[in-house]
Amino acid sequence: MNVIDKAIQNQLKNIETRSGKSLAELKALVQQSGLQKHGEIRDMLKRDLGLGHGDANTLTHYALDSISPAAVESPAAADPLVDEFYAGPKAPLRPIHDKIMAAIHEFGPFEIAPKKTYLSLRRKKQFAMVGPATNTRIEVGLNMKDVPATDRLLLLPPGGMCQYKVKVTAIGEVDQELIAWIRQAYDAAG
DSSP: OOHHHHHHHHHHHHHHHHHTOOHHHHHHHHHHHTOOSHHHHHHHHHHHHOOOHHHHHHHHHHHTTSSOHHHHHOTTOOOHHHHHHTOGGGGGGHHHHHHHHHHHHTTOOOEEEEOSSSEEEESSSEEEEEEESSSSOEEEEEOOSSOOOOSSSEEOOTTSSOSEEEEEOSGGGSSHHHHHHHHHHHHHTO
């Protein structure tokens, strides 16, 4: 199972637990609402079930069959957007990406919001961004405060999406130091 599918599966299980309803019951609730537009359904789920934006968004996709149970549970399913990130000359970066994401999944639940060229990783707020910056480098953006910058942990100018970034060019650079920084950002976002 790829990282995106695993994250969606975990997120849907957490939604079931928090709501006390099965996915079938939640999908029926959406269908019974009579709402058709994604934004209206998402807002209804936030209002009526008290779901956060990311959970309501994922559940809306599920209820509208944008995410089917087979795609969520199938180990063979592939995420086309992440595949696009690492197509062509960026293909050698995919194992680095997969190792980073596998390490992050060990931390616990979080949301993945795929963007055009990277993944935004969120708990209550965004804690990291992961994606290819060039054909030879992945960048991991991190949201955390009061951490001394190093030659590797680069401080970014104020006002950006992240306070720090780490450039990763080899799978060996997905090491304890990098994972510890990501964990610190993850913990701070909870």
